Amino acid sequence: MTDNVVALPSEEQFQARIDAEEKIEPKDWMPEKYRQTLIRQISQHAHSEVIGEQPEGNWISRAPTLERKAILLAKVQDEAGHGLYLYSAAETLGITREELIDRLHKGTSKYASIFNYPSITWADIGAIGWLVDSAAIVNQVSLQNTSYGPYARAMVRICKEESFHQRQGYHIMMTLMEGSDEQKAMAQDSVNRWWWPALMMFGPHDGESAHSAQNMKWKIKRRANDDLRQQFVDQAVQQAHAIGLEVPDPDLKWNEERGHYDFGAIDWAEFERVVSGNGPCNRQRLAHHVKAHEEGAWVREAMAAYDAKRRARKANVA
Amino acid sequence: MTERTDISRYAVRLGDDALILGHRVSEWTSRAPFLEEDLAVTNVALDYVGRARMFYQYAAELEGGDTTEDTFAYTRDARAFTNLLLCELPRGDFAHSVVRQFFYDAYALPMLQALKGSYDDRLAAIAAKAEKESTYHLRRGREWMLRLGDGTEESHARMQAAVDELWGYTHELFEVDELEQRLIDSGIAVDPRLFQHDWHDNVAGVLREATLSLPEADWSIRGGRTGHHTEYLGYLLAELQFMQRAYPGLKW
Numbered sequence: 001m002t003d004n005v006v007a008l009p010s011e012e013q014f015q016a017r018i019d020a021e022e023k024i025e026p027k028d029w030m031p032e033k034y035r036q037t038l039i040r041q042i043s044q045h046a047h048s049e050v051i052g053e054q055p056e057g058n059w060i061s062r063a064p065t066l067e068r069k070a071i072l073l074a075k076v077q078d079e080a081g082h083g084l085y086l087y088s089a090a091e092t093l094g095i096t097r098e099e100l101i102d103r104l105h106k107g108t109s110k111y112a113s114i115f116n117y118p119s120i121t122w123a124d125i126g127a128i129g130w131l132v133d134s135a136a137i138v139n140q141v142s143l144q145n146t147s148y149g150p151y152a153r154a155m156v157r158i159c160k161e162e163s164f165h166q167r168q169g170y171h172i173m174m175t176l177m178e179g180s181d182e183q184k185a186m187a188q189d190s191v192n193r194w195w196w197p198a199l200m201m202f203g204p205h206d207g208e209s210a211h212s213a214q215n216m217k218w219k220i221k222r223r224a225n226d227d228l229r230q231q232f233v234d235q236a237v238q239q240a241h242a243i244g245l246e247v248p249d250p251d252l253k254w255n256e257e258r259g260h261y262d263f264g265a266i267d268w269a270e271f272e273r274v275v276s277g278n279g280p281c282n283r284q285r286l287a288h289h290v291k292a293h294e295e296g297a298w299v300r301e302a303m304a305a306y307d308a309k310r311r312a313r314k315a316n317v318a
Numbered sequence: 319m320t321e322r323t324d325i326s327r328y329a330v331r332l333g334d335d336a337l338i339l340g341h342r343v344s345e346w347t348s349r350a351p352f353l354e355e356d357l358a359v360t361n362v363a364l365d366y367v368g369r370a371r372m373f374y375q376y377a378a379e380l381e382g383g384d385t386t387e388d389t390f391a392y393t394r395d396a397r398a399f400t401n402l403l404l405c406e407l408p409r410g411d412f413a414h415s416v417v418r419q420f421f422y423d424a425y426a427l428p429m430l431q432a433l434k435g436s437y438d439d440r441l442a443a444i445a446a447k448a449e450k451e452s453t454y455h456l457r458r459g460r461e462w463m464l465r466l467g468d469g470t471e472e473s474h475a476r477m478q479a480a481v482d483e484l485w486g487y488t489h490e491l492f493e494v495d496e497l498e499q500r501l502i503d504s505g506i507a508v509d510p511r512l513f514q515h516d517w518h519d520n521v522a523g524v525l526r527e528a529t530l531s532l533p534e535a536d537w538s539i540r541g542g543r544t545g546h547h548t549e550y551l552g553y554l555l556a557e558l559q560f561m562q563r564a565y566p567g568l569k570w
Binding site: 053067069076077172179288291299 | 352
């Protein structure tokens, strides 16, 4: 108030705020590229929650016990809720949900590629909860300190629920490993299929990641992909061994000196293949979402028409 | 001891309604018209599955032995299920699901309110918990009836078609067989005939407000309580029971 001269916001001032660990809020000035990067990242995250309903929802009707069915319903409901928080966070950046969904349907906005793999057996519900949600938590915990306020706050809420999901997934695996030979084989087969895709969730090596350096500087991203992946491997390997599951990596070895597990090379060609549309379920996942959206069009139109009529009636009365 | 068996059978009926309807509602998960509704339908499905579990758990305790909630859900064939036919019909379009849910919830709420006064404490306690959910379900259902009935020409036509198609399955809601009559006489079961007129008035009122017509059709289909189901139920059970049938007797 003492100064009449309003300084023009600049990239330097913005960076100074970031460096001082201040949170950037929706009304604050921000570089356009920061805004676009966040829209891309948050919407991709939101779409992942929503598309993730499909492989898990695939087992709601066939869950093996009523307790498992109830837990799975609650979990999928949480995922949809996470999608909502995240769409709301993205909307604070000046984009509408319709635009975000449109980008998803056009393929210009992506979702986590791991959901392009199918959930074929019940054990996959365990593996998704345990491995996929664990990997997501490792990443999301680091994002609780991301520089954009609404995103950081969404992460705090989401992490609380994800740790419950992770425990449930692990519990499914544990129960299978305490069961019959067929159940153990089902669990192991599932880990064999989901292990490597889970490692790929952290993205390319940092040196090869297109956005990493700038995102670290802006503190959109707080930790390097390879660090996060290592943390995940270290914890998941121990959890696997604790219940008698093998990790499908012949190069996996405890490295005393580093205090971490060494692990084999990731098949990035496979990653590229799936990201670029050639995974087992890419077309199915998108078609499912498009179909639900299109079949719901008459419902959304009816809601809008009804609201308009009601407003008109109120106006007439007043 | 006859009464104990009667109560167990009655609890299983109520559990069957909840499980089968919950299954149909859960088919909307990831398929709802928008994300908020996806969340809401999944929540309703969860309420119904939870309700099924409470009724089955009580029935399992009454039956004793190795019987559990899952015995009822996973090891009986269609003829042993005693849910109302309305609950098992395919989900259809969103209008069908809204109308089915509204018809059922308009029945479930007064039913649970009366069941709270049952001489059987356990049934009364389950009813008290379920009543809160049904109050919310019915409020939600009523809103959907109004929005879609009085929305666009298309939504109105879809809603009227659903009302006309489902109406013939509502008569069964208010029928009482010997088992229920015995339990009504001993103050344990609810007599749905006592609130049949209120149900009709309530439904007719909402239909009118939603600009929909009350069907004049005189057809009706019944049989759920005696295990005379539609052909749809067998497929529903084939899916629901797949794991327990493919891998019997294991823990999950």
